[in-house]
Amino acid sequence: MVVFLVIPLFGWHKLVHPWLAVLALLAAAAEAAYVAQRLRDTKKIRDDVRLAVVDVAFCIMLMTVGSQAAAPHDRNVIMTEVIPFSLIASLILAFAIGLRVRSLLAILVLWGSWCLALLPDVGLKLGSDLLGFVMWFVVGLYVATQLRSMAVKTAEATAAAHKAKTELDHQRIFRDMHNDVVGIFDLLAVDMRLPEDARDLAASGGRAARNLLRGVHGDQPAFYARLMELTSRYRLRGMLVHPRFHIDDEPPEDVADAVLGAAAAALANVRRHSGPAPEATFFAAFDADGVLIVSVVDEGTGFDVDSVRPGGGLGRLPQAVRDIGGSFEVRSTPGEGTQVHITWPAEEE
Structure with a gap:
């Protein structure tokens, strides 16, 4: 001017x-x-x-x-x-x-x-x-x-992005600690090569780590905590389980009960039938879209699906999943492992 x-x-x-x-x-x-x-x-x-x-x-x-x-x-x-x-x-x-x-x-x-x-x-x-x-x-x-x-x-927007990033970092750290630190304690607790007092100490350390993580990250959905408990249960039984959970919301209680029951049965089958060193990847995802996906995948001995009676050794659990509107699918080939996929609600054909 x-x-x-x-x-x-x-x-x-x-x-x-x-x-x-x-x-x-x-x-x-x-x-x-x-x-x-x-x-x-x-x-x-x-x-x-x-x-x-x-x-x-x-x-x-x-x-x-x-x-x-x-x-x-x-x-x-x-x-x-x-x-x-x-x-x-x-x-x-x-x-x-x-x-x-x-x-x-x-x-x-x-x-x-x-x-x-x-x-x-x-x-x-x-x-x-x-x-x-x-x-x-x-x-x-x-x-x-x-x-x-x-x-x-x-x-x-900056504050919200920072909060979201912080929350994601916390969730990642929480998952990593649970999957790695707690997993090591669980494996040591069932390693028969170690003295009994060492196994007891490892089991105690695993419980302490879980309690600590539960207190630090108590805002996780209850379904996430139940998935973690199921993972820990089979780890303590000597099975190597790799959890991959992405749970952003809480599914209905009846859905959670049916799906967790079916997943537990699938993990039990892996432990019994997949071989001398049972190992499985345990995947679960549930987000704001309302679709719940749970999978148990192993690379064990596998079996011929057509030669097994309906249910595949899982009892009534597949039907329980279908009763709540979900789908239950088992894929397996001898020598190539087994995949159990649960989806709720069932995909429309």
Whole structure:
């Protein structure tokens, strides 16, 4: 906006006091530098009353002094070049103070100063000049409101993202500790090569680790805790179980009971029939979409599914899953292991 104040200097010979125009130009450049420096120092403009007061005071001085550079009948012309700089004061008022009584009073003072600076060269253009102060103030209010709203939403989104990341980190650490630390205790507790007191100590350590994790991460869904308990139960029986659980919500109680019963039976079958070193991957997922998937997969001896009676040694549990609207599928090939897949609700064919 300072460049507008250079324009009157091109009509140097028409000015009554050209040195006042030069003084106004230099003062405007200094004030613009002050505003820029203050914004760099404070990093904000909101509630900066000092900046708003200094800017309004300077604009009043600029109007008063700058208008004197021209003859009385030419003041409207020279003030046309001053008004862009003065309108910035309205914008700063909107950003720094907002819609308050003192900012409205400042607008009235700017109006009065503008009218006095133009005297006696007052014409119809005065109305549009005064309206300009109001329009810039209103635009400033709108932009400031939008920017503040965006800042609040950005801060909320950042906080939510940080919270979600922290929660995911906690869940990952929890799973890793349960799968690794507790798993080591469980394996040591059933390792018959170790002395009995060492096995007892490992079992005690496993219980202590579970209690610690339960206390640290007690906000996990109850279904997640039941899956972990089932995993630990078979680990303590000498079976190597690799849990892969992603549980974000709680399934209905009857669904959880039926699915866990079927999963327990599948793990029991792995322990009994998969070979001398039973090992299985235990997968479960349930999210906000409401689809529960549970799988027990081993790479043991396998069997011919067609040669086994319905239920595959699982009793009524497959039917129990179907009774609650789920599906139960067993896939197996001799020598290639077995896969048990449970889905609720059952996929539509």
